[in-house]
Amino acid sequence: MKKAIIFTRCSSSGSLESRQDTTRQVEDLNHYADVNALTVVKVFQEHISGGKTNKERPLLQEAFSFSLENDIDVILISELSRLGRRCDEILESIKWLKDHHINCYFLKEQLSIFSPSGKENPYLTIMCAVLGTAAELERETIYYRLKSGRDKYVRDGGRLGKPKGSGIKTKDQMATEYKSILKNLRTGQSVRNTAKITGFSPSTVQKVKREFAL
Structure with a gap:
């Protein structure tokens, strides 16, 4: 092959x-x-x-x-x-x-x-x-739209930046985000092989394995 x-x-x-x-x-x-x-x-x-x-x-x-x-x-x-x-x-x-x-x-x-x-x-x-x-052309259009929307948001009193605590993921969010990792771990793949197959780092795979008790 x-x-x-x-x-x-x-x-x-x-x-x-x-x-x-x-x-x-x-x-x-x-x-x-x-x-x-x-x-x-x-x-x-x-x-x-x-x-x-x-x-x-x-x-x-x-x-x-x-x-x-x-x-x-x-x-x-x-x-x-x-x-x-x-x-x-x-x-x-x-x-x-x-x-x-x-x-x-x-x-x-x-x-x-x-x-x-x-x-x-x-x-x-x-x-x-x-x-x-x-x-x-698509990239230029996207940039223009984002900049226009951001400028209007700031003019209307909005504040840029992530809300406090927004970086914390729920277990459901992790299940969706790391779907490919969970799939491979549940079929018996090792942490190292799962990282190689999915493209995520071994530390991320280990974190998911620990969180879901696999």
């Missing part, structure tokens, strides 16, 4: 919503891997703004290096915008993967760098340029 890694990205680093979205990405890509007889050897879950450059995304660089060092056949990504929101950054990443003959599959767009026979997709660069430009 061919070896694959999963790479996911969400814009926020700590909110429950972002973790839920990452979990959905992982589940969808794991399903794709199962259907296509791919062995997922590691999951990378990045929580960072899509506006960051490639050089400002250490986990993306780690995923690429891991793929090269471990002879990974394909990187699975839920959609093109998870690779980046700037067209030049996306094309730079695609070029690096091409040069090292590492395939990359985008689930939403159903695009890959190489076909199953190993031939390069001649339309990929064009599609990446079009979709990457659309992602840039």
